[in-house]
Amino acid sequence: MEQILATTFRSAAPLVLVATAGVFAFRAGIFHLGLEGLMITGAFTTVAVAETTGSVTLGILAAIGVCMALSALYWWVIGPLGANVIIAGLGLTSIGLGGTAFALGAIYDRRGSLFTDVVLPRPLSGITSGPGVIVSEHSILVWLTPLIVLAAWIVLRRSRFGLRLAAVGEYPFAARTAGVSPSIMRLQALLIAGALCALGGAELSVGALHNFTENMTNGRGFIAFVAVIFGAWHPIGAALAGLFFGLADAIGIQSQINITERVPREFVLMIPFVLTVVAVWLGGLWRRRSLEAEAGYAELKEPDF
Amino acid sequence: MTVPSGPAPAAVPAVRCRSLGVSFGAVRALHDVSLDLAPGRIHALVGQNGAGKTTLVKVLGGLQAPDSGEVHIAGRKLPSGDARAARAAGLAMVHQHFSLPPSFTVAEALELTAFRPGGRSVYRRAELRRRWRTAAAEIGGEAVLSTRIRDLPVETRQSLEIVRALATDARVVILDEPTALLTPTAIDTLFERLRRLRDDGVTVLVVLHKLREVAAAADTVSVLRDGELVLGPSEMSELSQGQLSDAIVGPASGADRAVGVEAAANGERQTLLELVRVSSRESAFEPGLRRIDLSVDTSEIVGIAGVEGNGQRSLVSVIAGLDAVVEGSMVLGGTEMTSAPSARRRLRGLRLVPFDRNSEGISRRAPVWLNQSALRLIGRHPRRFPLISLRQYKRQAAEAMDHWQVRYDSVTQPAESLSGGNVQRLILSREMAPGLEVLVAAQPTRGLDFAATNFVRRSLRGLRDAGAGVLLVSSDLDELFELSDRLLVMYGGSIVARFEAPYDRRAVGDAMTGALR
C-alpha cells in the first residue's frame, strides 16, 4: 500500500507538471501535442547542463530557457506562419525526441543514456521506516508541484491574465474587442507551458532518477495531454487527472506482481483512456447544449462586409 | 448647427476618416470613404446588407486594418488596426455580434473588458462583484454579476454590451445594428439611453437598418452603398424619406433578360405542398412551429411575412426535412413525406433557396461547378456505372450557369470569388433545374443589389407562370406585397393571419407585431 502511494506520487509529479503546461495551452485554444518533445528536451538539457556545471539549478534554468525558446518557435510557426497546430505539435515532439538522442551522440558520443550524480535534493530522504517510504524518495520538485498547481489555478482562474487567456481560447473576437491580442496571449501561454514542461522533464531525469535516457518520456507528454482533457482543462482537474494516471500506473506495476492472473495490467492501464473518451463525449454534449443557448453567437458564420 | 462635411469645420470632429479603402480578395468592401462626425450628436449609418457598414465600423474600432486611408479620433490619428489604441482614444464599440465570452460570469466579462481597471491583477470573486456593483445596477442589480453570459436573456446581454462599452469612459460610442435582436420596447429604451448619452456630450454612431428607426433616433444620417459613402452626414431634418431611400437603393439599372423556367407541374390546379397541423421543436434562436396549416398550389406564390425569429426558419427547416415534425403531417406532390429524409423530398421536386446563401446555399471553398452539381449527388442509381465523367459534370454546370447569367471566369474557381448576386444566380441555376415542383425561397433578395433583386423576383414570377408553386419567406413587406398571391403572417411559431391581395399594410403590420392576439 505504502509502495503504491509512493509510486503514485513519483509517477504523477511529472505528469501533473506537464498537464499544467497543457492547461495553459488549452486555455489559449491550442491543442498542444508538442508537450512530449518539450518534456524530453527539458530532461536532456537539465542533465547535460547539470552534469557539465555541477549545478542542478543551472541545469533546470537552462532547460526552462531551451523549452521556452522552442515554444516561441512553435508559436511562430502555428501563429504568424499559419501552420497546422496538431501537425506542427507532433513535429515538435519528433524534434525533441530526435534532437535529444542526436545531441546525446553528438556531444557525449554515446547512445542510450547519460548518468549524472547532480540531482535534485530529496528533503525527507532520512525517513525510511513504516509509512515513511511514502515521502522519503521524493525530490523537492514533487513537493513543489502542489504549489505550482495552486499558482496555476490563481493565474488562470483568479487573475486578469487568466480572464484574457480564457477569452482568447473561447471566443477570440471577445478578446480582440477587449483590446487583447490573441496572438500575444497565445505566445505567453506557450512560454509558460514550455517552462512547466522543462520542470516536468527535470523531475523525470534528476528528480526521480539519476539519468537521461533516449525516449525516456515514453509517451508521458501525450498522457499529460490526455489528463488536460480528462481534467476539463481546469488546473486542479488536470492535476487530479494526472494523479489518477499516476495511480493507474502504480496499480499497473503492482498488479503485475500481485494479481496478474485475474486482471491483466493492460486493462487497468486502459481505464483512464476509456474514461477520457467518455469524458470527451459527455463534455462535448454538455458544451454543445450550452452553445445552443448562445443566440447571437451562432450567427458568426460568415463575414458581413 | 452646420454640418461639417466640407473643409475646415468649426469644431474638431469627434471622428474623422479619410479615404478609407478595404478589399477582401476580389470584393471591394470600402472604397475611398471620408467622413466627419461632429461631437455630441447621434449619427446614423445606413445602407443595404453588404454595403460596407460593418467593415467601416470595424475599421473605426481598430478591429480591421484598412488597406488605405486613416482614422482620427478627436483630432488625433489612430494607428491602423489597433483596437487598444482606439479604446485608449475614448472610442467604445458595441458589436452586432455579442462580444463577451459565453462561459464568463457578468463580473468576469466586465473585468475582462475594463480598459483602466483598478485594483491588483489577482482578484477574489467577492472583490470583483464589489467593483462592478454600480455597473450592474443598470442591468438588474448585483445578483446578475454571478450569472454566466450565456444564461442571460438577449436584451440583458445587449444592455450589458452597452454598459461594458461605457464602463471605459468613452467619448465616442459606436453601435453596430444594436436593434437587430431587440423587441420594440427594448428598442425604445435603447434609443432613450442613446439620447441621454448624447446629452452627456458623448458622440454616438449607430448602424441601423430600418428608416423608421433612423427617424426616431438620429440627428444626422450617412449612407453607404457598395462600399462608397453616397450621402452625408446630413441633418435628418433636411432630408426627405424619399431622398434617403434613393440613396440607399441607388438608381435603377437597365432591365435584363427574363429567364425561362421549366416546371414539371402542368395544367390543372393541384396542391403541391401541404402541411397539416405541423408542430416542431423550438431551437435556441426561434420558437418551434405550432400547429401550422399551410398549402401551396400550382401556379401560385404564397408569401410568409413576420418579424424575423418568429418561426420562419423552423418552417423552412421542417419543409426541407432538416428539422423533425413532432406532430402533424406533410404531403409533398401527393406523397406523404412527414418523416422522409431530405434527399427524397428534393428528388420529389422540392427545391430550396436557403436563408443564408453563403453558409447554407453554397460551399464557399468548393469550385463553382461542384456547387452547381450538388443536386446530382443525391439519390441512388444502382444500375448506373459507378464512375462519372467530371468533364460532363463541368460542362452541364457551365451550361446551366450560362443560362442563368452567372458571371464567372472558370468553372473551377471557388464559389467565394463570386459576388453576392452571382452566388444567388448560381443557387437559382441549381435549384431551378428540371423536376422542380415547389420552390421554398427564404430571403431570396436579401443584400442583393437592385438588378439582382429584380432578376430574382422575375425568376420567381416566371416559375409561378410555368405552373410551379413558390413559398416565399421574406422580411421585406414590399417584396411580399408585390409577388404574393396569398400572404400568411407568422408570429411566435404560429400562422396568426392570412391575407389576400390587395394587402392592407397596416393590418399586416399589426399581425406581425402580435397586435392581433
Added chain:
Amino acid sequence: MTGGLQRLASTVVLVGFSFLLTALILWISGYGVGDVFSGTIQGAITATGAATSTVRWAIPLLLIGLGVVIGFRAGFFNIGGQGQFYMGACAALVVALGWREGPATLVILCGTAAAIIAGLSWSLLPGYLRVRFGTDEVLTTLMMNFIGALVLQYLTAGPMRNPSGTGQTAASERIPEAFRITDSSGVSATVLLLVGAVAVLVWLLLERTRFGLTMTLVGRNPTMARWQGIDVRRVGLVTFGLSGALAGLAGAVELHGPGARLVTGFSPEVGFTAVVVALVGLLSVWGTVVAAIFFGGLQSAILFLPIVTDLPPPALVLLHGMVAFLVTVKLRAVRRRRTGSASEAVTS
C-alpha cells in the same frame, strides 16, 4: 490549377528548407553537411537492400496515409491510424495463430478481412461519436491509439506471447511461414499489386464517383451539404470506416508480410507519420504515394545509417520532425495577414 501548383511549390520549398535546417544543425555539431544527403540517399536507395527497405516502409505509410486523405476529404482529422493499424495487425494475428492448420490462402484472406473489420470498428467508434454527438475526433482517435497499443501489449505479453522469447520487449509467436505473402524484406509482387490496386481504387472513389464529390461537399461545408439533402452522418460514418479499414489492412500486410510476429509497440511512429505523409502529399492520392515513398526512404535511411555513414540515426528523426513542424506553414501567411488565425476568421 494554379492553386494546386502553388501548393506543390510551397511544399517542395518547405521540405527543402527542413533539409537545409537539419543540415545546418548537423554542420554546427561537426558533421559534414553532405553526410545528411549522401547518408539519406545511400540508406534509402543505393545501399544493398535499401531500395527494397524504402518500399517496405512506404507500404504501411501509404495505406494509412490514404485513409487520412479520405478522412480529410470529408473534413475529418483522423489521427487514430496507429491504433487502427495495431488492431488490424492484432486481428490478423489472432486468426493466423488460432487457425494454424488452415489452408494458407483462406487463412490469409480471413486474417485480412478480420484486420479490415478491426481497423474499421476502431475508427467507427470515434466516427459515430463525431457524427452523432459532435465529439472532437482528434481527441477520441488519439485515445483509441493508446487503447490499441495496450491491446497489442496485452496480446503480445499475454495470450499470444512467445514463451521461448528472449529480449526486453514481449513478442508474439511467429505465424507459420506458409501464411506469409513476402519474405522478411517485406516486398513481393503480391503486396505491390495489392497496394497499387488500393491506391487506384481510392483515387477512383475520391475523384471519379458521386460519393467522392459528396465527400468533398461535406468536407467543405457540411451545413450546405445538409441543405442539399446529403446524409452528412452517413457520409461521415462511411468515411471513418474506410479510413480505419485501410489502416487495418496495413496491419494485416505488416503481419503477413515483413513482420511474421508482433512485437509490443512496433513501428510506434507510423500512424503520425502517415498524417504527415498525407499532408506532404497535398491530400491527393498520387501525392500521397510520392510522399509515402519519400518518408519510407527516410525510415529506411534511419535503419541503414549506422551501416553507411557515421551519422547517428536520430539525426533523421530530427529531420523528420523538422518536416512535420514546417510542412503545413502557409507561405502566403508570410505576407501581411488580414483576418488573424483561422479560428478567428469566422468573426472578421
